[in-house]
Amino acid sequence: MILTYYTYKCPKCNEDFKTSGALSGNTFGATLYSDAFNFYPMLPINHKLIKCPLCLSFIWLNYLKPKSIERYTPSYTFSITFDGSPRRNYVKELSINDYFEALKTMYPGDRLFIRKKIWWAFNDRIRYYDGKRKNKSKIIFVEPDDEKKYTDNCYALLELLNTEDINQKIMRAEINRNLGKFEECLKIIESIKDVNFERAKNKFRTECNKRNMWLFKLS
Numbered sequence: 001m002i003l004t005y006y007t008y009k010c011p012k013c014n015e016d017f018k019t020s021g022a023l024s025g026n027t028f029g030a031t032l033y034s035d036a037f038n039f040y041p042m043l044p045i046n047h048k049l050i051k052c053p054l055c056l057s058f059i060w061l062n063y064l065k066p067k068s069i070e071r072y073t074p075s076y077t078f079s080i081t082f083d084g085s086p087r088r089n090y091v092k093e094l095s096i097n098d099y100f101e102a103l104k105t106m107y108p109g110d111r112l113f114i115r116k117k118i119w120w121a122f123n124d125r126i127r128y129y130d131g132k133r134k135n136k137s138k139i140i141f142v143e144p145d146d147e148k149k150y151t152d153n154c155y156a157l158l159e160l161l162n163t164e165d166i167n168q169k170i171m172r173a174e175i176n177r178n179l180g181k182f183e184e185c186l187k188i189i190e191s192i193k194d195v196n197f198e199r200a201k202n203k204f205r206t207e208c209n210k211r212n213m214w215l216f217k218l219s
């Protein structure tokens with residue numbers, strides 16, 4: 001994998017900021033989760049919606065052309081760009097609060113993307129948890145209003161998801177399970193007739209029968 005840094009000019013403040021990317025990478029060791037999030041350990045985080053680190057405007061990176069592309073040098077560590085960069089012009093990963101803020105300023109057409117990111121960001125707390133705590137609700141809900149934020153976002157996301165597309169159907173099933181609506185989850189799961197989804201369907205049935213409403217590994 002060749003790691004790279006991209007330099008962009010912010011269209012709002014005209015200052016330069018940098019973000020990381022990969023010229024090549026691989027998808028080995030991918031883990032698929034019940035919320036349809038694929039974790040690729042060998043690929044860096046792809047920053048699509050970002051916040052300019054200088055003027056704090058939200059920007060879609062895919063609409064910008066980089067000014068320059070630099071090779072990764074070993075003196076940098078992943079942590080410098082991926083979280084809490086000490087360099088003022090490095091893009092950081094958006095937080096849950098950033099996404100909620102983006103909901104207010106972005107176009108209505110962007111809501112599906114943003115709400116999915118919020119859902120995934122909460123689920124990340126379980127996804128990457130390696131502690132001993134058994135009660136998953138204590139892992140996912142940290143702040144007093146987290147549960148309400150998560151639940152409201154789940155309901156809003158349900159409204160935005162397509163009822164026909166098979167991947168969105170699975171997401172709808174999963175969101176219902178995350179809301180503790182196991183019968184609704186099973187109803188959607190059983191409506192999927194594609195034989196390629198048999199294994200996934202079985203896993204959803206098992207978790208619903210266990211009355212587990214939290215994220216699990218699909219493969």
Ligand SMILES: [Zn+2]
Nearest residue numbers: 010013052055
């Ligand atoms: Zn800016």
